[in-house]
Amino acid sequence: MALSTASAAAADSGREHGRHQRTVFARGTFASPATARNAFTYDQDAVPAGARAQVFASYPSNGRTIVRLAVHGLLPNREYGAHAHVNPCGATGAAAGGHFQHVPSADPSAANPANEIWLDFTTDRRGNGFASAVQDWRFDSRCPASVIIHEHHTSHGDPPPPGSAGARMACLTVPF
Structure with missing residues (x-):
């Protein structure tokens, strides 16, 4: 299995009302939990080792938070869910904890x-x-720490519970 590679950076881009504006970038190459650094695949059939992900987060002066995710090398023509989670990635998908909620x-x-x-x-x-x-909000003293890729698109409810998206397939640690 290929080892995961990572590059993450956070940069101040000025001040706004006493708070720094920041941009955050994280990228990784998915690898098995035994060899991963920051990008873990828990289901190599759905997220093959060697697939890649990038997350870019920005906090513009209008008080919003913008998060972008790009993936490469996953299964073609397939729906995936993805969410920001409270903890960094770990050896199992459960390590990332629950969804980050504002x-x-x-x-x-x-x-x-x-x-x-x-x-x-x-x-x-x-x-x-x-x-x-x-x-339409920014992170306060709490921030998410990862993005999990899930089995399918996220349910808005009726019948599955809102927010459910199936099994945790992969995870990228992001320094939000």
Whole structure:
């Protein structure tokens, strides 16, 4: 298996109302948990070792958060779900913890695209995909630490619970 490679950077781009504006970039090459550094594949049939992902997050002066995900080398013409999660990636998909929620809640209705970062995508015939989420809020003292790629697009409810997207297939640690 190929070893994971990683590059992550966060840069200040100025001040806004006493807070730094930042951009964050993370990329990785998916590898098995035994050899991965920051990009883990838990299901190599769905996210093959050697597939790649990039996450770019920006915090423009309008108070929003923009997160973009690009993937390369996944299965062609397939739907995947993806979400920001609270912890960094680890040896199992469970290590990343639950979905990051802007307003934490045990109420199932809090699992929605306005309170979380949902990055569902469908790959093209080459296995490449792209997703973007724009939120009307910024991270405070809490930030997500990873993006998990899930088995299928995210449910908005009826019948599956809102926010569910199946098994955790892969994970990229992101220094949000």
